[in-house]
Amino acid sequence: HTSTVTTPYRIAGSVTGRVPVGIGRKRTRVVVTGGAGFVGSHLVDKLIKRGDDVIVIDNFFTGRKENVMHHFGNHRFELIRHDVVEPILLEVDQIYHLACPASPVHYKYNPVKTIISFVYISIWIEFDYEGTSDMFKCCFIIFFNLDVLEILNCDYKTNVMGTLNMLGLAKRIGAKFLLTSTSEVYGDPLEHPQKETYWGNVNPIGVRSCYDEGKRTAETLTMDYHRGADVEVRIARIFNTYGPRMCLDDGRVVSNFVAQAIRKQPMTVYGDGKQTRSFQYVSDLVDGLMALMDGDHIGPFNLGNPGEFTMLELAEVVKEVIDPSATIEFKANTADDPHKRKPDISKAKELLNWEPKIPLRDGLPLMVNDFRNRILNEDEGKGN
Ligand code: NAD
Ligand code: UDP
Ligand code: UDP
Numbered sequence: 001h002t003s004t005v006t007t008p009y010r011i012a013g014s015v016t017g018r019v020p021v022g023i024g025r026k027r028t029r030v031v032v033t034g035g036a037g038f039v040g041s042h043l044v045d046k047l048i049k050r051g052d053d054v055i056v057i058d059n060f061f062t063g064r065k066e067n068v069m070h071h072f073g074n075h076r077f078e079l080i081r082h083d084v085v086e087p088i089l090l091e092v093d094q095i096y097h098l099a100c101p102a103s104p105v106h107y108k109y110n111p112v113k114t115i116i117s118f119v120y121i122s123i124w125i126e127f128d129y130e131g132t133s134d135m136f137k138c139c140f141i142i143f144f145n146l147d148v149l150e151i152l153n154c155d156y157k158t159n160v161m162g163t164l165n166m167l168g169l170a171k172r173i174g175a176k177f178l179l180t181s182t183s184e185v186y187g188d189p190l191e192h193p194q195k196e197t198y199w200g201n202v203n204p205i206g207v208r209s210c211y212d213e214g215k216r217t218a219e220t221l222t223m224d225y226h227r228g229a230d231v232e233v234r235i236a237r238i239f240n241t242y243g244p245r246m247c248l249d250d251g252r253v254v255s256n257f258v259a260q261a262i263r264k265q266p267m268t269v270y271g272d273g274k275q276t277r278s279f280q281y282v283s284d285l286v287d288g289l290m291a292l293m294d295g296d297h298i299g300p301f302n303l304g305n306p307g308e309f310t311m312l313e314l315a316e317v318v319k320e321v322i323d324p325s326a327t328i329e330f331k332a333n334t335a336d337d338p339h340k341r342k343p344d345i346s347k348a349k350e351l352l353n354w355e356p357k358i359p360l361r362d363g364l365p366l367m368v369n370d371f372r373n374r375i376l377n378e379d380e381g382k383g384n
Pocket of ligand 1: 033034035036037038039040057058059060061062063064082083084085097098099100101102158162180181182183237238239240241242247
């Protein structure tokens with residue numbers, strides 16, 4: 001049969017329904033929110049490769065059409081520009097929910113704007129507030145609140161409203177729903193390595209909390225829809241992931257170090273560089289996400305590579321595999337930076353039969369060509 005794909009605002013096209021593919025396997029209709037982003041686009045590649053129909057929903061906040069352009073013209077691929085904060089009507093079998101401004105630079109951007117607005121408005125109030133009518137004051141306060149909400153819109157709202165809408169969609173059509181949560185739900189962990197049973201140590205009012213608490217709320221919503229509305233759900237807690245198509249200047253440590261080494265700039269080590277992270281290559285993550293979606297277990301599951309590195313060690317590896325003459329410079333660290341992070345992946349090993357295969361030294365070289373080409377194009381664009 002054929003099912004239509006509509007939004008409340010427009011007819012977005014149509015996808016073919018469940019069509020038998022080869023022997024024994026039905027073609028699955030899949031939505032990937034955030035599918036034009038780094039992880040999403042690799043997931044889309046693998047889904048299309050195995051014969052699924054894929055609809056990408058993305059508002060291009062951090063994603064790029066270039067990441068999925070190679071599927072344009074493929075009748076099994078469809079791209080919808082849409083913000084998941086708004087409702088949408090589709091008919092699919094599975095929903096991978098990745099949409100979220102995921103790097104610190106992007107998720108801290110909006111709160112910064114909020115503070116600037118607040119300072120501006122405070123000054124304005126000091127000069128103009130006295131002598132204004134009550135009605136005007138009231139309108140002004142409402143306007144101010146709306147303004148702040150709009151500015152804060154991005155991260156928390158995407159995590160909460162976006163996840164709610166995708167869960168509402170899953171509930172209506174009986175689709176399986178997978179949430180890409182994060183190791184950030186563990187905050188600055190007091191347990192090491194982190195197991196899924198650990199409840200975390202998150203500062204609820206810090207600069208990172210729009211992301212951390214947003215994802216924690218998204219996990220809560222996911223479990224509530226499972227318990228309350230019988231939605232079949234999956235939760236992945238993703239640890240730091242790297243690979244081709246990462247945003248060049250998103251401020252994450254791997255993209256920063258690799259881009260800096262290629263540009264012959266010093267690698268910026270924040271703080272003393274002794275904080276640790278565990279880095280996973282993107283294809284390992286995609287395998288884990290698909291194993292989770294197709295398996296029988298809800299999770300949450302840690303999906304990460306247990307190989308743990310200090311930032312100084314990471315800089316050394318980048319130096320080894322990209323440019324032996326690369327240098328480092330120290331910079332002040334950001335607030336609430338977790339001191340260490342390493343996944344315990346026993347649960348995923350046992351129940352999903354999954355574990356990462358690509359160590360950091362093998363994975364880093366796989367992203368260099370992509371970074372080099374994009375940096376070259378950028379430089380040419382600037383006329384360098
Ligand atoms: P990314 O920024 O490359 O991708 C996110 C995508 O979501 C982008 O294409 C962006 O345009 C889109 N998006 C953002 N807000 C949206 C909205 N309101 N409506 C529609 N689309 C929207 O990030 P990524 O690294 O690919 O992350 C994908 C998911 O994995 C995110 O949910 C992230 O929180 C999670 N995650 C990633 C990592 C990592 O290291 N990459 C670690 C933990 C969790
Ligand atoms: N939703 C959606 N697509 C659907 C079904 C629901 O975007 O196909 C949105 C809906 O607009 C709502 C959210 O998902 O904002 C939660 O839906 P649910 O039906 O669970 O809650 P309700 O609409 O009853 O508040
Ligand atoms: N970091 C760094 N130099 C950079 C960017 C980040 O030393 O140029 C550090 C950062 O302080 C943190 C670690 O690298 O301790 C990982 O940062 P990232 O933003 O990549 O991931 P997250 O903190 O979200 O795990």
